[in-house]
Amino acid sequence: MADVALSHSSAITSRQSFLNPRRRRLITSVVLAAICIVWVYPLVWMVSASFKSNSEIFAGGGLIPENPTFENFVRAWHEANIGAYFFNTLFVTVGSVLITTISAALMGYALGRRPFPGRATLFGLMLFTLFIPQGYTIIPVFELLSNLGLGQSLWGLMLATCGHSIVIFTLLFAGYFSQMPKELEEASRMDGVGPVKTFWYVMLPLSKPIIVTVVVMQTLQAWNDFLLPLVITLANPALRTLSVGIYSFRGEHFIDWGGMTAGSTITIVPVIILFLFLQRYFIDGLAGAVKG
């Protein structure tokens, strides 16, 4: 037994001179760096193409444009209406983020901390609907919005966009609130403060990380959403969001790759900036889905 261990460790030391941990980490880093560059290359290539003329895009040049031009952006923004679509998307995104975050926080608080009758049933119902495909619900959602007179409006789109992830966000809030110490509420009850004030002054300020997570995730969700805005704007091109706008751009000007890549660049820049600055919250939110 001792012999085996001894020969084993000597084998390791002889290997170590060659492949010590530091050198191994360096090799891993280099290989990973190469893979990651290939991984993001298509996106970088797309952004670079947006600064090239249509003839230069397929000329097989490098990433850096020879005659950088902003013409694609001007054309996309004005002629292809990407400018108007940008503000439509912004409106829907901001509204749905506000509504979703507030509703999910309120419902999550009640579900996570208040022992009201029907709590378990509601939990069960929410879990049951967690994985319903969007293709299942799109027809009734559109019919409902039409009956409310919102089938052709950005307000209707905004409201329906809140439905996508409200369950996941509520469960995130509920999980977070339920882990807070019991003394918080007992202290406020002693002071004669009701649940509304406790929620507003005690619970909500403490749940800042989860609020940011929900805001970031819903922003990405609303900004990138496709099926719902596609259906709602089918008969009303003026209401298109960026996703639908870029999609239709491709159908209408299918050879204007410069304009398309410029529109795409306009679409991804805000979400990528948001993600780069707040990625910790986004990743925490995703990780919560697995741990929970």
Place this chain on the structure above:
Amino acid sequence: MSATELHIPHTPAATRQGLAARIWKSRIDYLFLVPGLLIFGAFIVWPLIASEYYSLLNWTGFGAAKKFVGLQNYRELLQDEFFLNAFKRSFLFTLATVPLQMFISLVFAILLNNKLLKLSTLFRTMIFLPVVTPVVVIAIVIALMLSPFNGPINGLLLDAGLFERAVDFLGSPQLVLWTLAGVFVWKWTGVTLIYWLAALQTVPEELYEAAKLDGVKTWQVTVFVVLPIIAPFAVVIGLISAIAALNVFPLIQSTTQGGPFFASEVMEVFIFRIAFAPSGGMVPQLGYASAAGVLFGLAVMILTIFQIVAVRRARRKDPANG
């Protein structure tokens, strides 16, 4: 600690209190639920119920009259080759993408989990970038990259002498679904990577150190110690990834719209075409599309229940969580 130890007996007064009284006592709690329940009810619960009713109708367009036809839509669907093929394709697509995506992201996760790897955050961010990119943008990027006319990837393949002629990745009925599966894996690996990294957080740091002191090699620690610990997470991650792969509408609609010749028409693309974008001269068939949606939803639900049972079983087997 078992549940019975934690059980706190109800005081007789609390149990004797009527349901109505308890509801009245919690009236403020229900106020908290109002906005959330309105959204949940209108956009999730109602569509779930309404879809089932719509599926029993002959209904040709949102303005048109609804006529009750019983189960006729279902009978027709089961004989509709387009439906059956789309159904099959959806699950084929899931079977192709989920294992690949889980494997690639697991390898990334194990490599990136090394705390001494200085650039691991940067690498994670780079792998995650396609996730935050809207699908329609991805569609344009891959149409350009994979173009058979001077696209960079075909250029590379031709220069390397691997092919004699350019490959039409998105235009060939034989290739299109697999091409899209590859694009899907590229786009979503970042999410699965985060899931695996979260799973790896549950492995105690001491295990790595104890193994190092014993002179066990890194790959041995990974295979024999780390993988068994994170194995129960695989079921949850697999479930979430499978659901995502079944909801692939945006990617396919924005790249190929189900073509060429319906070769990439998955379930939701089929539903969308029947309900919202019927081809020349046809009327939208909302009842028929709803029936397709109900059958698809049922299949997803069965898959979910099946997987949840598997999660429970995996957790029970694992002594650490039992």
